[in-house]
Amino acid sequence: MSKNNAFDNGIVILGAGNVATHLAIAFFKSNNKVRFVYNRSINSAKELALQINAEYSDDLKHVPSDADLYLISVKDDAIEGIANKLNIKHGIIVHTAGGISLDIFANTFENFGVFYPLQTFTKSRKIDLSEVPILIEANNEITKSKLFQLAFNITKSVFEIDSEKRKAIHLAAVFSCNFVNHMYFISSELMQNSNSTFDLLKPLIIETVNKAIEMQPENAQTGPALRNDKKVIENHIKMLSRYPEFENIYRFVSDSIYKSNSKREN
């Protein structure tokens, strides 16, 4: 029995990737019934469905039409195609994409919204969702209220954010997550190639994050680019000549650090 009356007729999850998997499991664990998992590859659908006692299929025709919520969590380009093939009686349809507008659903559906968790998910990695912000948007007040109720079942942090603002936040998240991870990736490559290990950088990495969060990033910067230490920078560029992509990143980021700091000082 669901504790969330708005979704007694159950939730359909469309997709079985990283975000779909983590949200579906969080719904299941908070006693919201996930009835059905659709995925274009049946193996991933099955893998997720078995964890949450749901039915599953790789055929959109088998998706039930009387569920309360249809949550589409697939590659951005595929959202509209799946939505347009659904037969929905009265339920709400949402997607989970930071970069896609609410109005992708506007011409076809009565009740629709966005349910965007501001987090990075990898299927194999467990994660505590209780602090993760969920950004909600909806086309009417009742739908909004229901989506808030569901979101508060899985996290303490729920906000109403419109499409334009959500897209800006998504872009900022790409820098703070994907691009930060790529900086770690480059570090890891450089460490391995000098017979060292990424682990040696751990205290530096953790302090860098703590500084940025506690002091704000504009007050936390250090290093050769900030000091415009040209000899060191030229040496680094020479050391990167084997890695032309990394060399370009080094040049542009160093240049941007120096310019950002000069602007602040003037």
Place this chain on the structure above:
Amino acid sequence: MSKNNAFDNGIVILGAGNVATHLAIAFFKSNNKVRFVYNRSINSAKELALQINAEYSDDLKHVPSDADLYLISVKDDAIEGIANKLNIKHGIIVHTAGGISLDIFANTFENFGVFYPLQTFTKSRKIDLSEVPILIEANNEITKSKLFQLAFNITKSVFEIDSEKRKAIHLAAVFSCNFVNHMYFISSELMQNSNSTFDLLKPLIIETVNKAIEMQPENAQTGPALRNDKKVIENHIKMLSRYPEFENIYRFVSDSIYKSNSKREN
């Protein structure tokens, strides 16, 4: 009374910046006598010296010649100039720079080394040094042994690393620290410009770091660049048109994420 016999005649600190300040205080707290602080600006010299009961000056002629250790922690380009003006009877001279060779001291001194803490320091911010790796290099075994002894007074993590390897580690550290902080800085700018706050990204930022450390960065990547989600990427580039530097960084980093992943998959 020092617990570290090798340095009973005291330590001289040349410089009073971020690294000099944190190391001097750590020496003081571990009962190693810091006798003297030199800095070209007398105010910073005084500010540091008063915290550690040391004498201070902005004139290199006043630096005592019979100390056991001379630690130079200034901008890289200034190390050699200061070293060449010192009159040292028997003490060890070291610098703290990741990117500078040991042999900067080779023609002038008898006992010399490098004492490089792999960490980001900001004067105003307290930090626990006990987990911070200190990378040691020295021109002879006795000097090396003394520097190890001193380093183990302030941290559990001490390694002998030669100049070439240290330079590679320093370059990796620039990516994991300065460049990561700049990604946070850009995020913060984007969040502020959409009337949101950097704080909203905190759970994402923390999970990104934990993932990279626990799974290794090459297994932790997610997002539009990895998926080659062209529509989202094009949209992001449009949104960045007001910030040409950030747009360039976005292009180069996205491209590098996609290429790095393709290489792994092939």
